[in-house]
Amino acid sequence: MPSPMPVSTEFYLSETPTERDRRIRDLFDTLDRNKSGHLDAEAIRKGFTQMTHLPARNKYVNELLDRCDTKHDGYVDFHEFKAYKRRRETETKRSGNSITNQGHRDGNGVIDFHEFKNFLLLLPQANMSEVYRYYQASTRLSPDAEVTIPPTDETSSHALGYLLAGGFAGACSRTCTAPFDRLKVYLITNQNSSVSLRQAITRIYQQGGWRGFFVGNGLNVMKIIPESAIKFYSYETCKRLVATTFGYDDKDSIPTTARFMAGGTAGMCAQFSIYPVETLKTRVMSLQREGKVTNSRQHSIILDTIKSMYTKGGIRAFWPGLTLGLIGVFPYQALDLGIYETLKLTYLTYMEEKTGGTNRQPSVLVLWACGMISGSIGATSVYPLNVIRTRLQAQGTPAHPVYYNSPWHAVQMTYKVGGIREFYRGLGPTLLKVVPAISISYVTYEWSKRQLDIS
Structure with missing residues (x-):
């Protein structure tokens, strides 16, 4: 018999401070491929590409660097990165709660399949024509x-x-x-x-x-x-x-x-x-x-x-x-x-x-x-x-x-x-x-x- 649904999203977000620090450190080390102890624009760009297998646009790289670099020296050390991650996680959790409140109807803090489906139906339609406008051909005559x-x-x-x-x-x-x-x-x-x-x-x-x-x-x-x-x-x-x-x-x-x-x-x-x-x-x-x-x-x-x-x-x-x-x-x-x-x-x-x-x-x-x-x-x-x-x-x-x-x-x-x-x-x-x-x-x-x- 399946276990009852959790009554709160905290079930998924429970994490000790030590586990959180270790996770943030692992992410920092993934971006810091040269093990220099700090991140610059090039390190962030290469790290994004390695993690997502997609080219990172300069716009997003520069935005991340600006938000993390509180010393304004062009580099991000681990403490700056950790502080930024904590701020972002707080914002993300707040946004998640907002989505949850909009998506669920029974007020138990959990979105089931039917609630999620109904929520998605309210989003703008994405059809093939709209998606394919961004498709680029490999070759040209x-x-x-x-x-x-x-x-x-x-x-x-x-x-x-x-x-x-x-x-x-x-x-x-x-x-x-x-x-x-x-x-x-x-x-x-x-x-x-x-x-x-x-x-x-x-x-x-x-x-x-x-x-x-x-x-x-x-x-x-x-x-x-x-x-x-x-x-x-x-x-x-x-x-x-x-x-x-x-x-x-x-x-x-x-x-x-x-x-x-x-x-x-x-x-x-x-x-x-x-x-x-x-x-x-x-x-x-x-x-x-x-x-x-x-x-x-x-x-x-x-x-x-x-x-x-x-x-x-x-x-x-x-x-x-x-x-x-x-x-x-x-x-x-x-x-x-x-x-x-x-x-x-x-x-x-x-x-x-x-x-x-x-x-x-x-x-x-x-x-x-x-x-x-x-x-x-x-x-x-x-x-x-x-x-x-x-x-x-x-x-x-x-x-x-x-x-x-x-x-x-x-x-x-x-x-x-x-x-x-x-x-x-x-x-x-x-x-x-x-x-x-x-x-x-x-x-x-x-x-x-x-x-x-x-x-």
């Missing part, structure tokens, strides 16, 4: 349909690990989908607008065999980690600058609009920094006419291309079409993020109505679908900018022997050749690589995170 790892609050706490995981995932994804990228550049730079996808595949194979489909992939893989590192650093710097300028508690407390601007700025910084590598990759791909690449070693072609570019145009030759690349960052990001969030929330609202709010989180398949649709629409919307940029980068090569006076001249010449459709040359291979790129990147990224113990 770039305007070129390349899978990238976006900088987030989570990645900033283990930057090196996420950088390595993202680098490996990107290398696998880009290598496996390199033939699609090769086809895209071939179609964009080819002067004959009537060349079909099948003809492009045949000619690339005739000129370089199966290796011809991977020309320039080494450069594409090489830029992954530098690009991601610049994005991470720029994103964190922008968030910190916004928090300092507008008086937010810390960089992780800034609003969504500020995060969007920080992400766009980080994308522009990364685009500017790795743009010479992108230009070099495009020109190396555009050299493959009549066996020019396959007759020499790849690294010799790269060095010769660098020398030729510098001789003809100096340092400016490495940044043709940069303005177009930078202009496309924010529109693409706005479309991608907006469509992605709209699709997710529409799906969640539908599932709530269908299941009465009892359904679990969206499956990976749903997230893939949302990411692929939003990324594809975003990439299509800014694709004309990428076509002009690619032609500016490839001008004067065997694949694209035309020269342009300016981006506007390139726009005029492109329209003259094939009208509006000419601005979407190569879009097919770009969209075709979305599904395998996201799939391969997801699998390798999650595997890498588990291997690096950051999952």
Whole structure:
């Protein structure tokens, strides 16, 4: 027969002074991992993360430090910590009594299941849509349909690990989908607008065999980690600058609009920094006419291309079409993020109505679908900018022997050749690589995170 219910919450709170001191000492020692005898902000932050397995925000760390540090020396010793804990326990007990008084009806000081259930029913509803608004995707598509790892609050706490995981995932994804990228550049730079996808595949194979489909992939893989590192650093710097300028508690407390601007700025910084590598990759791909690449070693072609570019145009030759690349960052990001969030929330609202709010989180398949649709629409919307940029980068090569006076001249010449459709040359291979790129990147990224113990 079950024992009778206790008539007071004191049954659960009975503790001798010695036991209380020992418990507080154990908690202090858990936070004081260096055994220095005092706590600072870094010790508290690391202790919280170790205890909860969640990153501690600077806001809460600083609040705790301010409340405990009665000497105002930036450190908390055990006596200060003990005094704070006793104050907090008194406040907590008072709050607990208040909740108990609101929750129970029979006045015995104990809340049973039915009273607790009725009390919870009065709380605001938390549905899937509201919870999922804070969900962040692991990967994103770039305007070129390349899978990238976006900088987030989570990645900033283990930057090196996420950088390595993202680098490996990107290398696998880009290598496996390199033939699609090769086809895209071939179609964009080819002067004959009537060349079909099948003809492009045949000619690339005739000129370089199966290796011809991977020309320039080494450069594409090489830029992954530098690009991601610049994005991470720029994103964190922008968030910190916004928090300092507008008086937010810390960089992780800034609003969504500020995060969007920080992400766009980080994308522009990364685009500017790795743009010479992108230009070099495009020109190396555009050299493959009549066996020019396959007759020499790849690294010799790269060095010769660098020398030729510098001789003809100096340092400016490495940044043709940069303005177009930078202009496309924010529109693409706005479309991608907006469509992605709209699709997710529409799906969640539908599932709530269908299941009465009892359904679990969206499956990976749903997230893939949302990411692929939003990324594809975003990439299509800014694709004309990428076509002009690619032609500016490839001008004067065997694949694209035309020269342009300016981006506007390139726009005029492109329209003259094939009208509006000419601005979407190569879009097919770009969209075709979305599904395998996201799939391969997801699998390798999650595997890498588990291997690096950051999952």
